[in-house]
Amino acid sequence: MAPRKDEELNEEKRGHYDPYSHNAPYPYEEEKKKGGCCRCLFIIIVILVVLAGGAVGALIGIFGFEKVKSWVGLGSTEADSSPTAAPTLTPVYEFNQCPTSGDCCNGLASNCDLKVDEVLFATLHNAHVDETDAFPNHESPLEEALVAGYRGVMLDACKCDGAVTLCHGDCGFGKRDLTEVFTNINTFLDANKNDMLMINFEISVGQPTPSEIWDVIGPIIQSKTYTYTGGNWPTLKQLQTDDKQLIFFKHNGVTSSVNQIREFHDFAAETPYEFKSVEEVEDTNNSCVIDRGAQSAKDFYAINNFVANELLGIPSKAGSEEVNEKNFLTQRLADCEAKTGLKTNFINIDFWEYGDVIEVVQEENKARAN
Structure with a gap:
């Protein structure tokens, strides 16, 4: 050339x-x-x-569209002030429906005669991951969800820089101080003696042991913690009489050697938890089956009811708005119970601020007491 x-x-x-x-x-x-x-x-x-x-x-x-608008100066995440704007947040539903005197357990007098494994708990998936994080499961902190009536709490326990803490998939995400969270929970329970919580730790980053977790939280809430020793589970009234307001489980990691923290899947059957769309949740042939805990005692049945964004796998608020809606929830409970023959004890959800979860749970618990 x-x-x-x-x-x-x-x-x-x-x-x-x-x-x-x-x-x-x-x-x-x-x-x-x-x-x-x-x-x-x-x-x-x-x-x-x-x-x-x-x-x-x-x-x-x-x-969400409103948040993206706010980032570029075209609007805020506040509710639309126009007269035609429809509210999107959870309608007000009175969790506490107990009489002014007499028995009261988790918001209903009728709950008191139900055993722990007969009650349905509105449960926060990744309860500690709120809008202070880049990829939130909820908009508001778990302390506010307790006030709203959520009595099931799922937390990811991590070990970051040698300290046991809460995080989500990485020490840089969803991080909250474990002592602070349980100090706040203890304060809430002191103010709400009629209520009890079910807490399930997922052992995550750094693989903290149950003993290491208990070393942090035990001094704060030990006197309020029920220790299961076998046989029938107590009624909510029995727990209340004994001043016990907390039951702890964990999954993943090493087997627990702490009597107060039991292995969740020794007692509970659980559905799959990775749904990329509302349609996948609706596919009851796959979304209701037992994924973990197939060999458990099946004292409890946990239904996962949340959606991850199909593109990036992060929590979908739009998906939660649909699956947290009353008709959807009611149908999902009925479908999954028909598929498995098990009564649901935990309905695990994201974005608790949206939908009708508390209403559905309380109405279901009323029906179970009859």
């Missing part, structure tokens, strides 16, 4: 390249140079537009 002329090299430096070449830049013939440049520029613009649109779409799908 003859050496390239100076003018050809100058044209190359000005950017007249073959956009389809996988080799070093090579100049077009003179009459193709302008057309090649235009095509190249057009392709680049199209790619940038597609990428930008995809990124915006992903952000809207993950965080």
Whole structure:
């Protein structure tokens, strides 16, 4: 090949390249140079537009349109002030329906005669991961969910920089101080003597042992913790009489040697927990089956009822708005109980602020007491 002329090299430096070449830049013939440049520029613009649109779409799908608007100065995450705007937050439902005197257990007098394994608990999945985190499971802190009536709490226990704490998948995400959380829980229980909580630890990053967890929380709540020793589970009234307001489980990690923290899947059967769409949750042939705890005593049945964004696998608020709705929840409980023959004890949800979870749970518990 003859050496390239100076003018050809100058044209190359000005950017007249073959956009389809996988080799070093090579100049077009003179009459193709302008057309090649235009095509190249057009392709680049199209790619940038597609990428930008995809990124915006992903952000809207993950965080919601209103939040994305607020980031670019086009609005806020506050409720739309226009008269036609419909409220999206959970309708007000009175959790505590007990009489002014007499028995009261977790908001209902009728709950008191039910054994722990006969009660349905509205349960917070990844309860500690709220909007202070980049990828929240909930908008508000778990302390507010307790006030709303949630009596089941799932927490990811981690060991970060040598300290036992709460996190979510990585020490940089969903981190909350374990002592602070249980100090707040203890304060809540002191103010609500008629209520009890079921708490399930998932052993996560750093694999803290149940003993290490108990070393942190035990001094705070030991006197309130019920220790199961076999046989029938107590009624809520029995727990109340004995001043016991907490029952602890854990899953994953090493087998618990702490009497106060029992292995969840020794006692509980649980559905699958990875659903990428509402349609997958609705597929009861797969979403209601026992995934973990198949060989358990099946004293408890836990239904997972939350959706992860299909693109990135992070919690979907839009999905939770659908699956937390009253008709959906009622049907899901009925379908899963029909599939397994088990009564549900834990309905595990994300974004507790949306939907009708507390109403469905309390109405179900009333029916169970009859």
